[in-house]
Amino acid sequence: MSARVLVAEDDTKQAEVIRRYLEGEGHTALVVHDGRAALDEVRRHRPDLLILDVMMPVVDGLDVCRILRRESDVPVLMLTARSTEEDLLLGLDLGADDYLTKPYSPRELMARTRTLLRRTRASAAAPDDPVLRIGALALDPVRRIVEIEGRLVTCTPGEFDVLATMAAEPERVFTRRQLLARTRGTDRYITERTIDVHVLNLRKKIEPVPRQPVYLRTVFGVGYCLTDGSRGR
Template sequence: MKARILVAEDDPKQAEVIRRYLEREGHTARLVHDGRAALDEVRRHPPDLLVLDVMMPVVDGLDVCRILRRESDVPVLMLTARSTEDDLLLGLDLGADDYLTKPYSPRELMARIRTLLRRTRAATAAAEDPVLRIGALALDPVRRTVEIDGRRVACTPGEFDVLATMAAEPERVFTRRQLLVSTRGDNRYITERTIDVHVLNLRKKIEPVPRDPVYLRTVFGVGYCLTDGTRAR
């Protein structure tokens, strides 16, 4: 699973360590040291994955992530020294697909990158899968596209994985833990609130009235289920 990876890290020594580990695993790595350069590089040469430090000059990592999510679905693994849950959830809410808090070991970073690459490539590696249709919602696991009433909806890889898991079994009630394990594996560093953030963002994109969802429904005390949208109001 070789990939083109862009590393946005303002510490040249740390960036070089990451580059060496990536190249040892067979990846191609490009390095930039500020947020503006990261945006320019993604636009010129879209990578398979972006490793993005939060604390960077010119444009910080959170703003980079916010801007990219308006124009790209490149997977983003965020590096942050901000270890509070609210800070980490903010990064996910802006569209990051995973995060790693500093200090971290390069081996753990490589493991996170392998997991993220596996997850984002799983559907496209399949030769052909039928489009999943639930009411007016259409999800293509191969092209990783989502449409609602024929309108294309831009989803982050994390959001797509949650929706695809539920679309494979419409009407099934999933607990947050089941969705987390299905989409992220058994990762003790990621909390179940991650699923709540993804569901909240998906509702903004696919629901006619996000505050009164008819597709992504909450089953109180249990979790979530995906329906065909015909629930009576």
């Protein structure tokens, strides 16, 4: 199934290569070359996917992602020449759904694109699943909404995927590797520290006292589990 894909890449040659590959797979590709134009086009056309270069003029990719996550849930695939773990975690923390380090193979980029589009469409086409309730926590996997004691919680896509995975099997202890496999596949660029970042951020959002978690518990030497919070009361 074809999709509308926005490519934000200031390198015109790379942008043209991406456009050709996308159109070769039947997608409609729109190309812009700076962050401000990327923001404008997302707001105007609501693409199915944004392929976003980090190093861009006017507004860089990290700021684009930060701004978009306050107003849109468009899937974001980041492209960057930065390869340190800190850069990767920052991009994910800002709400990117995937992260590809330059230089990359266009075929790998298309594989990542297919994965993100499948994930988004599966979520949109899912049946009316019941809301998952664990204590005062409520999670709607179809509308991708989280509430704690009736208060709406804003989550990045990565945070939501981790929380939804654990909410589907409360009290189960997940290793970091299992959570990575359930939420991001076997992406070699993403480390187990990614899960720690998501859990830390989720605790700030749902826990009464983030440093003394009662919902997202650490099982030392193993990983994490989600409980109804009753043992911490």
